[in-house]
Amino acid sequence: MSTKHPKPAVHAKRPKPARRKPRADAQRNRERVLEVSKQAFTRYGASASLDDIAKEAGVGAGTLYRHFPTRDALIEAVYRTEVEKLAAAEGKFAESLPPLEALRAWMKLFVDYVEAKHIIAPALNTYAGGASKLYETSKTQISGAINALVKRAIQSGDIRKDLEPFDLLRALIGVASVASSPDWPQSAKRLVDILIAGSRPTTQN
C-alpha cells in the first residue's frame, strides 16, 4: 500500500474529519417527516403523536428520533422557515413605512402568523417546564426584528425612549398564546394598537 495516492485533501469539503457525503435516503426521510409533521401539528396541535407521524411518513420511530431527538427539535425544524420569513418582513416594512407604522404592521403580521400556525407562539416561549435552548435561534431572530423596529421608532420620536423592546415582544407572544374565542384575531389586533398607543411618549399628564 505504499503506492496509494496522497490524501485527496483538495476535494475535502471539511478539513478536519474528511466526512463522507450524507446519504440520499436519510435526506429524503428527513424531509418526509418534516412534511408530515407540519400537517400533523396544524391538525392536532403540538401534542400530535410522534409515532403516528413516523408511521404516516413511512419510517420507523427510530428514524424519526434519530433525526429529531426531541419533540422540541422537530417543532423547531418545522417552523424554522416560518420564523425566518417573519423576521425577514422587518426589513421590508422598515423600508416602505414610517417607523411607527412599520412596527404596527410587523406586530399585526406576527398575529397573522400565529393565527395560521398556532404552534409558533409556544415555540417562541420557553413554555411550561423544560427550558430547552433549541428555540434560541428563533428567539434571537424575532428579537432582532422587533429590536430594530422599536429602535427606529424611538429615534423618530414616536415611541418612549425607555421602552423595552422585549416587553413588547413578550406581550405579543402572550397575546398570541391565548387562542380561545372566535374573534381572537380581531382582539389581538386591537391589542396591538393598545400596546402601541401605550408605548408613545407621554405628551399627556
Add this chain to the structure above:
Amino acid sequence: MSTKHPKPAVHAKRPKPARRKPRADAQRNRERVLEVSKQAFTRYGASASLDDIAKEAGVGAGTLYRHFPTRDALIEAVYRTEVEKLAAAEGKFAESLPPLEALRAWMKLFVDYVEAKHIIAPALNTYAGGASKLYETSKTQISGAINALVKRAIQSGDIRKDLEPFDLLRALIGVASVASSPDWPQSAKRLVDILIAGSRPTTQN
C-alpha cells in the same frame, strides 16, 4: 309497611331525589387529594402525575378519578378559591382607589397571583386543544371583576369609551402565560402600565 312515617319532606334539603347525606370518608379523601394536588402542581407544574398524586394522598387512582374526572376538573377545583380571592379583590380596590388606579392595582395583583401559582393563567385560558367548559365559572368571575373596573374607569373618563374589557383580560392572561426569564414579574408589570396608558382617551395626535 302501611305504618311507615309520612315522607320527611320537612328535613329534606333537596326536594327532588331525597338524597342521602354524603359520606364522611368521601369528603375526607376529596380534601386530601386537593391538598396534595396543590403542592404537586406548584412543584411539578400542570403535568404532575395524577397517579402519583393519588398514591401520595393515600387513595387509589379510581378514587381520584371519581372525584375529579379529568385533569382540568382537578386543576379547576384546586384553584377555585384562589380565583375567588382575586375576583373579590376587585371590590376592595374599587372602594379605596380612584377608578384608574383601582384597575391598575387589580391588574398587577393578577400578575402577582400568576407569579405565585403559574397554573392559574392556563386555567383561565382554554389552552391548547380541548375547549373544556370547566373553567367557565372562573372565567366568569374574573371577567366580572375586570368588567366592573373598566366600566368605572370609563365613566370617570380615564379610559376610552370603546375599550373592550375582555381585550385587556386576554392581554393579561397572555402576558401571564409567558413565564420565561427571571425578570418576568417586572416585565409583566411594566406591560400593565403600557396597556393602561394605551387604553386612555386619545387626547394626543
Add this chain to the structure above:
DNA sequence: GCTAAAGTGGAGACCGTCTCCGTATAAGAT
C-alpha cells in the same frame, strides 16, 4: 344490627415516548 347505597382501590388495558440493536444500503475505494 341490618341493608342498600355510596364509596374504595388497584389490577390492567390502552396509548404515547423513546431506546436498542440486528439488519439493510448507499458511498467510496479498488
Add this chain to the structure above:
DNA sequence: ATCTTATACGGAGACGGTCTCCACTTTAGC
C-alpha cells in the same frame, strides 16, 4: 463490478402516564 464500511433503517419492547372496571368495603339511615 465488487467489496468494505460508515451510515442509516425500523420496529420490538421497556417504560411511564392515563383512565376504567368491578369485586370488595364502609357508611347512613332505619
